[in-house]
Amino acid sequence: MELRHLRAFLTVAQEQSFTKAADKLFTAQPSLSQQIKDLEQEVGVMLFDRSSRQIKLTDEGQAFLIHAEQALESAKLAVAAARQVAQQKNNQIHLIMFDLGTDLLFAAEMAG
Amino acid sequence: MELRHLRAFLTVAQEQSFTKAADKLFTAQPSLSQQIKDLEQEVGVMLFDRSSRQIKLTDEGQAFLIHAEQALESAKLAVAAARQVAQQKNNQIHLIMFDLGTDLLFAAEMAG
DNA sequence: TAAAAATACTCCATAGGTATTTTAT
DNA sequence: ATAAAATACCTATGGAGTATTTTTA
Numbered sequence: 001m002e003l004r005h006l007r008a009f010l011t012v013a014q015e016q017s018f019t020k021a022a023d024k025l026f027t028a029q030p031s032l033s034q035q036i037k038d039l040e041q042e043v044g045v046m047l048f049d050r051s052s053r054q055i056k057l058t059d060e061g062q063a064f065l066i067h068a069e070q071a072l073e074s075a076k077l078a079v080a081a082a083r084q085v086a087q088q089k090n091n092q093i094h095l096i097m098f099d100l101g102t103d104l105l106f107a108a109e110m111a112g
Numbered sequence: 113m114e115l116r117h118l119r120a121f122l123t124v125a126q127e128q129s130f131t132k133a134a135d136k137l138f139t140a141q142p143s144l145s146q147q148i149k150d151l152e153q154e155v156g157v158m159l160f161d162r163s164s165r166q167i168k169l170t171d172e173g174q175a176f177l178i179h180a181e182q183a184l185e186s187a188k189l190a191v192a193a194a195r196q197v198a199q200q201k202n203n204q205i206h207l208i209m210f211d212l213g214t215d216l217l218f219a220a221e222m223a224g
Numbered sequence: 225t226a227a228a229a230a231t232a233c234t235c236c237a238t239a240g241g242t243a244t245t246t247t248a249t
Numbered sequence: 250a251t252a253a254a255a256t257a258c259c260t261a262t263g264g265a266g267t268a269t270t271t272t273t274a
Binding site for chain 2: 045061064074085
């Protein structure tokens, strides 16, 4: 199971349609069918009810959904958090360089 | 970014070593190096400090870690939750079948 | 000099695409 | 009859392995 499966799952659940989800994800419909199939196989339960034309989550799918959303959210947060730390460091460096510049300017003025 | 990257990242962080992490994940050391490299490229920051022989997390890596753990935990929970629902349903069916069996037995006795 | 990580390279599995069939309204 | 999902098939990409070259302690 990879994040790609969770993204596929969530989008199909949202759109209640493989075709629409495929459009949204800029991929082909059979790819999504395959991904969901693989996912269901790994989990060992049906996540969608295909008995009707309107695809719907099974009870199992509902249970899966909440945590799948959380997983993707956490993955996104991980990236954001790492970048934020880097950004903070960068700001500190800029600040130090600004102070240094001011000091140099001051020293130059003193020297005449 | 896929869960595989997060698994690799967490294991390297734990083991503080690519080689040990590779053993633990039953994969080859260069695969892990590559995965971490790809991950760092996507995030846009260095997650590990390689300046020493003892690999260490950078501040950015530390920030990434918490959420990466959460993501994997949620993914695991998703699977467990879906399976639990299925199991509950299964138990209900068994119970119904048991009751039905009891009823049939009773009916047979009545009929002599 | 001896470990561990990075790099180079090769190969194969599989993810994803196209074409088609099946299903449900 | 039509629109949507499933299936079949094929191809190309990139993930993983082996061999080798840096690195660092």
